[in-house]
Amino acid sequence: MIKSLNTAATGMAAQQTNMDVIANNIANVSTNGFKRSRAEFEDLVYQTQKEPGSSTGMNAYSPNGVQVGLGVRTAAVQKDFKDGNANVTKNPFDIQIEGSGFFQIQTPDGQIGYTRDGAFQKDPNGRLIDKNGNLLQPEITIPPNISGIEISATGEVRVISGLNDPAQTIGQIDVVNFVNPAGLKAMGKNVFMQSPSSGQPITSRPGLNGTGFLSQGQLETSNVNIVDEMVGMITAQRAYETNSKVIQASDQMLQSINNLR
Template identity: 45%
Template structure:
């Protein structure tokens, strides 16, 4: 009888240890998810003054469940369980989503600073000929009179301003005219296109305020500024970041509390395992 009793205690102890081990893994997954959440928030705060920056939002999913008792299973010959028993295994980060809401306009009065009032993107030609996209319209001209971004990459499809340009006019539909010193009539430079995407959140961020197409984003659709949802162009203004410091600080506090609670769970589970190990 004593031997059977000890075997029963040993089996129960093993089951409790396994349950505590699950709690450790579950809490660890929660801490990992909140770590990514804090990293995303810190990146948002770091770019609060980055022109055209779009904040990221961490999206978290729950993991698989262990079904101990199915809902609707037989509890007796004539009754069934009304509620099942499922034990979760934690959480994981499913994605970090970009929020492409418009930022507030910042008036600069620089004729080459452009802002899109809508969903579109400017096209940027990389040195290898690849086309990337940006919401940062802080442009300028290089020594050859080419319209370029801050890194010196040409703006699609390529615009060349004549020498001795004194004034530049860019309309809402992207038509650019240059007035030269002593010239009576303006010179037409071209019309800037705007690109839209079926799924802009699928774009891949590559740094330097640039985005790259992906299988999820779909191919870019070239359009005229002001048409459909492409957005009109505002000259002499830049788009501010859409990061709200108050929102980020609130999210940061919530993430910190969640991390601390998961850490507390790990500590409690560890103490309970220690108690189980001390059973003789």
């Protein structure tokens, strides 16, 4: 009877983790470039009372055996890198990657991070930075007193100084891809870091090597689907409630045993 108490307790803990992941998804429904997560679970070790296929007599074998599971645990929290929808802003420094890939940014401590959030702006020196002051890599410096800026689908940055002046190329925005993007380490602030699981970054021009093209004047929204998250939340809540019922039932059975005379 004690096993059922512990088993149900692991189920409640797993559903609490599931609810935490769902809550984070819903909280970030309006976060640019956010990628939803999904909790994945696996069963724990089994208590084997009879081995499957063990001998039960002369030329007779147990077809199934007797194995009792001891619960569940969280195996992984998987990131879903499916593209979000486009939000047209008409801001010339808002850039969306339409497909796979990440922007490279340099954090204040000199590390290279990766993000899907393309909401960039100028710092006092004219360099493109994200909302946290991280520098876009390679650095793009916008000259002062320009009349227009154009970012092509392949990442070429051009500026126009005067109405009659030809466009001048000032830089190139490259994107980075990974063999296993789900293995990136989420650092918060819309930034990911490379990990041994993600593999090495592969830098290329937008549109090459399986990466997406760039779109100026729009941003990628979160890929969280509220309806799916609500259904998942209801399922987690009911599973949590059912596990609590198992604990109550096990307690009542123990009480019945204690009342035997």
